[in-house]
Amino acid sequence: MPELPEVEVVRLGLAEYVVGRTLAAAEVRHPRSVRRHVAGELDFVARLAGRTIWAARRRGKYVWLDLDADCTCGEVLLAHLGMSGQMRIQPPDAPAETHLRVRLGFADGGPELRFIDQRTFGGLSVEDAVAGVPAPVAHIARDPMDPSFDLDAVVAGIRRRRTGLKRALLDQTLVSGIGNIYADEALWRARLHWAKPTATLTRAQGRSVLAAATEVMTEALAAGGTSFDALYVNVNGASGYFDRSLAAYGQGGRACPRCGTAIRRESFMNRSAYTCPRCQPRPRHPHP
DNA sequence: CATTTATCCTGTAAGC
DNA sequence: TGCTTACAGGATAAAT
Numbered sequence: 001m002p003e004l005p006e007v008e009v010v011r012l013g014l015a016e017y018v019v020g021r022t023l024a025a026a027e028v029r030h031p032r033s034v035r036r037h038v039a040g041e042l043d044f045v046a047r048l049a050g051r052t053i054w055a056a057r058r059r060g061k062y063v064w065l066d067l068d069a070d071c072t073c074g075e076v077l078l079a080h081l082g083m084s085g086q087m088r089i090q091p092p093d094a095p096a097e098t099h100l101r102v103r104l105g106f107a108d109g110g111p112e113l114r115f116i117d118q119r120t121f122g123g124l125s126v127e128d129a130v131a132g133v134p135a136p137v138a139h140i141a142r143d144p145m146d147p148s149f150d151l152d153a154v155v156a157g158i159r160r161r162r163t164g165l166k167r168a169l170l171d172q173t174l175v176s177g178i179g180n181i182y183a184d185e186a187l188w189r190a191r192l193h194w195a196k197p198t199a200t201l202t203r204a205q206g207r208s209v210l211a212a213a214t215e216v217m218t219e220a221l222a223a224g225g226t227s228f229d230a231l232y233v234n235v236n237g238a239s240g241y242f243d244r245s246l247a248a249y250g251q252g253g254r255a256c257p258r259c260g261t262a263i264r265r266e267s268f269m270n271r272s273a274y275t276c277p278r279c280q281p282r283p284r285h286p287h288p
Numbered sequence: 289c290a291t292t293t294a295t296c297c298t299g300t301a302a303g304c
Numbered sequence: 305t306g307c308t309t310a311c312a313g314g315a316t317a318a319a320t
Contacts, residue, residue, distance in 0.1 A: 001313065032297085061314075083297080083313055099298090119297045121314060163291065172315080180313065229300085229312070270293080271313055288292095293319070303309080 002081040003061060004143055004177030005220035006232050006240065010087050011063045013235030014056040014113075017089045018065065022052045022107040033101035033117060036078075036136070037125035047126045048077065048104065057132075060143045060176025064127070064134050071132055078134045082121025084231040088114045118231065143177035144214040155206035158198050164287035165201060166194035166273060169213065178213055181226055181249045184274045186213035188248035188256075194266075194273045195286035219245065248274040 002010070026045045028034050037044040047067075054066040061080060068074025079087070088097070089111045102115040102124055115124055127134040142149045154175045158168045168174055169183045178186070187194055189212035192205060220226055225240030228250060233239055243250075247257045252265035256276035266273050 003314095080314080082315085084299095117297095118299070119312090121297065161291090167292090170314090231299095231312090269313090271311085291320085293317105295317085296315095297313105299312095301309100301311090304307090 001083060001179055001181060001228065002085065002225075002232050003179035003182050003217070004145065005182075005217050005242070006225035007058055007061050007063050007081060007177075008145070008221055009225045009234050009240065010081070011056050011058045013089065014063065014065065014087060017111065017235060018053050018106075018113055019056055020053065021110070022050065023048050024105040024107045025049060026105070027103040028101075029096075029103070030101040030117075030120065032120045033115060033123045034125060036080075036123050044124070044126060047075070050107075051075075053077075059133065059137055059146070060140050060172055061179070062134070062137050062140065064129075064137075066129075067126070071129060073131075074129055076127055076129050076134050077124060078127045078136065079115070079124050080122050082117065082119065082123070084118040085122030086114075086116040086231075086233055087235050088116055088233075088237060089235045090114050140172050141174055141176045144175065144210065144217065145177070151207060151210055152203075154210060155203055158206055159201055159203070161198045163198055164194060165192060165196040165198055165209070166268065167287075168198050169209070175210065175213075177217065180271055181228065181246070182213055182217050182220070184249040185216045185247060186210075187280060188274075188276060189216060191279050193275060193280045193282050193286070194268060195288070196283045197285060197287045200283065200285075248276065250274065 026048045028041050034044045051067040064076040064078040092112050097116045099116050099118045101117050104113040157174050161168050166183050169178050186209050190209040220242040223242035226242040227239035228243050251263040259278050261278040264277050
């Protein structure tokens, strides 16, 4: 599932292959993939034709391409990969992928940009940027790799909440970029349980779990991301290999790399939470 | 207001 | 074998 490291790998690919090029015709093959473009499919296509891509940027799990030289107040092509979205660079004559949703051709006739998305939770839209950030991203907190990320402020924000620790880590308005995989890995590294009430979190524990999240996402980025179920690939179709380094996520029944105890899978918010029962003891009063 | 839950979607895999 | 069911889960609207 694309979280910060996977989206950053995609951003790097976009920076390499499409920045500096000028868009020609766009083709929307599935309306759901542009549903966030409120002015509709035709307007989406019309707004892209002839536009030059000036930069590829990211915040959390959102990635966008600047369509105006002045990035502080121009338009951008905003993308969210959702669960299964992929950005691929392909020759224009390459056969259509099974879940090809949007094709973006270029005026130079070179490789085109394709948005492929099996589950269609992701999508593209053209948005106005305000102070350099697309409007739908304005409420998304800075991520741990942002130079302006304020760790102590985020720890304070988490401790102000009245919820469970993992819920807070997944809340993109507190800190962005962390999804289910890296939340479980960060909690495992910090030896904290997902149901620990944020009210009982010390400042040191808060700093520890965020440092762990930053560390594990940095390592995952260096490995090209995590391709847990082969739905995540880079712009050239290659998988990342950080899944081999996961200690907790998806490891139910397997030995904890630290103490050998079997990793436990629990139900959490209609999904899963993986913990080591020994390294991450359940809090006395767990938050549901 | 703060917090939690249901919903969107499709392919894979497990269970009967 | 073939059908049904559970599961994967990011963001947000709706509910509490």
